[in-house]
Amino acid sequence: xxxxxxxxxxxxxxxxxxxxxxxxxxxxxxxxxxxxxxxxxxxxxxxxxxxxxxxxxxxxxxxxxxxxxxxxxxxxxxxxxxxxxxxxxxxxxxxxxxxxxxxxxxxxxxxxxxxxxxxxxxxxxxxxxxxxxxxxxxxxxxxxxxxxxxxxxxxxxxxxxxxxxxxxxxxxxxxxxxxxxxxxxxxxxxxxxxxxxxxxxxxxxxxxxxxxxxxxxxxxxxxxxxxxxxxxxxxxxxxxxxxxxxxxxxxxxxxxxxxxxxxxxxxxxxxxxxxxxxxxxxxxxxxxxxxxxxxxxxxxxxxxxxxxxxxxxxxxxxxxxxxxxxxxxxxxxxxxxxxxxxxxxxxxxxxxxxxxxxxxxxxxxxxxxxxxxxxxxxxxxxxxxxxxxxxxxxxxxxxxxxxxxxxxxxxxxxxxxxxxxxxxxxxxxxxxxxxxxxxxxxxxxxxxxxxxxxxxxxxxxxxxxxxxxxxxxxxxxxxxxxxxxxxxxxxxxxxxxxxxxxxxxxxxxxxxxxxxxx
Numbered sequence: 001x002x003x004x005x006x007x008x009x010x011x012x013x014x015x016x017x018x019x020x021x022x023x024x025x026x027x028x029x030x031x032x033x034x035x036x037x038x039x040x041x042x043x044x045x046x047x048x049x050x051x052x053x054x055x056x057x058x059x060x061x062x063x064x065x066x067x068x069x070x071x072x073x074x075x076x077x078x079x080x081x082x083x084x085x086x087x088x089x090x091x092x093x094x095x096x097x098x099x100x101x102x103x104x105x106x107x108x109x110x111x112x113x114x115x116x117x118x119x120x121x122x123x124x125x126x127x128x129x130x131x132x133x134x135x136x137x138x139x140x141x142x143x144x145x146x147x148x149x150x151x152x153x154x155x156x157x158x159x160x161x162x163x164x165x166x167x168x169x170x171x172x173x174x175x176x177x178x179x180x181x182x183x184x185x186x187x188x189x190x191x192x193x194x195x196x197x198x199x200x201x202x203x204x205x206x207x208x209x210x211x212x213x214x215x216x217x218x219x220x221x222x223x224x225x226x227x228x229x230x231x232x233x234x235x236x237x238x239x240x241x242x243x244x245x246x247x248x249x250x251x252x253x254x255x256x257x258x259x260x261x262x263x264x265x266x267x268x269x270x271x272x273x274x275x276x277x278x279x280x281x282x283x284x285x286x287x288x289x290x291x292x293x294x295x296x297x298x299x300x301x302x303x304x305x306x307x308x309x310x311x312x313x314x315x316x317x318x319x320x321x322x323x324x325x326x327x328x329x330x331x332x333x334x335x336x337x338x339x340x341x342x343x344x345x346x347x348x349x350x351x352x353x354x355x356x357x358x359x360x361x362x363x364x365x366x367x368x369x370x371x372x373x374x375x376x377x378x379x380x381x382x383x384x385x386x387x388x389x390x391x392x393x394x395x396x397x398x399x400x401x402x403x404x405x406x407x408x409x410x411x412x413x414x415x416x417x418x419x420x421x422x423x424x425x426x427x428x429x430x431x432x433x434x435x436x437x438x439x440x441x442x443x444x445x446x447x448x449x450x451x452x453x454x455x456x457x458x459x460x461x462x463x464x465x466x467x468x469x470x471x472x473x474x475x476x477x478x479x480x481x482x483x484x485x486x487x488x489x490x491x492x493x494x495x496x497x498x499x500x501x502x503x504x505x506x507x508x509x510x511x512x513x514x515x516x517x518x
Contacts, residue, residue, distance in 0.1 A: 030514025031435035047092035064358030075369035091148025103176025151194025198240030212253025261308035284398035294346035316354030322361030341403030406517035447493030
């Protein structure tokens, strides 16, 4: 049971006042954008894992898997509705082991533990009754849906190379599934072909040339069944870890106009049982390392020009269900929100968090449906950060991470400040970059309208807390299981922006003149 705080303990304010304050000037380059995200950049996943999925001597999935999740809970419904809309990707490790009970498939089993099965499980079954339930739920909550398809159907595992699946993909089960989906009028925004089959794979892999040929078959199937281009779902792939040679080869084989969006996964914190994980999250040099992956994917996109660009279609930070001691805490937001900021600067259009619910990395608690701290950080991003990404420069203090976008609701700009330092706060002043001449001094920005500030801190000041405070108000669901009000603090524009030690803040400035945001 959660104790329902109505205020954040005074210890937080005392700690903030005792920390050393450092003055920093942040320059916003508002003349032109450096990247564009999708309007629904924030995305979450729903996974197939059954309750028997265990890692590190724990089984954190419970009834949170797609086939078992109770869709009637008000807390779950309200958490999704708050995004209005929320992009959800249905998929995960077992999606290439799912058979759709439709057409020629009259019976199929539920997932069962099987030592020689993919990820230790037998094939599973998605009945059309459950698909109906899911779609009623998606329609009711306003979900924008991406569905991950079984890309191993009809293939066999190689007898000579472990983990390699060979042969052509057999599309009949997917054809029957799509025809049923169309007949019911269910809306699917996009289909992703397979899960983590690229490169060395995870559990299974497919040769790049073979994948390229098969994704052409999928694209032609989508075009055949969805006759009207305006309602035709997009085709995404490969939904795996980036390996340059594999990605280039599959795109060369498939050719332009086949894959609409290039999808990849990010798990840059490593195994979920790593005792050093907290140190990784608080280490700016470690967080920066993944930028090479974003750059590599961006380079491939620039070469092949898929219509929807690059998506991070799955990212949970830590592998195998996340970290029991970190993923559900306030500290995880330092990794998560920094990743979204960094990904957006590399023109990644969508960022899907693994998972909405389930494992240790769910945005919602798997049994109570209570939002974890990262939920509120994601919701604020969705509401405040627009699709136009701006460059920022600052004095070189790596503990202060800053990202800027045009405000989602015009006018103005929205920024996110992430302070990794345990003992330093930052007093921020802003400047507007002089357009067109790097040699001229920047304009110091002096606002006239109050700033809208949203400061996120751990409840007791301990970043291992699983309750977050917004402007010193604990974020807990209301008695009716609604998401609490998330109102800004209005701050005099003539004062510096104050970012407390080990805190996160969103700031919207309505009268900041950025030509890219007009």
